[in-house]
Amino acid sequence: MEKITLSEQEVINALCYFHAKFKHVQPTDVEVELMYDDAAGFTAEAYVNGQMDFYNTVNFITAIRLYLDEQLHRDSIAARIMLDLHDEEGIIAHIEW
Secondary structure, eight states: OOEEEEOHHHHHHHHHHHHHHHHTSOGGGOEEEEEEETTTEEEEEEEETTEEEEEOHHHHHHHHHHHHHHTSOOOSTTOEEEEEEETTTEEEEEEEO
């Protein structure tokens, strides 16, 4: 079984790419703030031109799947994606095939 880990920056990149694709802007135009809360789980706020959109855990996984498919050219359907809050590395994603 193959495994990779996406760093917090790569998770942010995935969310920026996902948000940009649906807002028809460049990923560099998107700002993302990642958060974790025991009640809400993994969440993010994405900003473009002063407008904020909220993302939940399901959106994180969807964004990472799109990033795997279109940026890393990997099969996202077969991937098992687990988000993790790491003390030193922040919010990361463990992916297994």
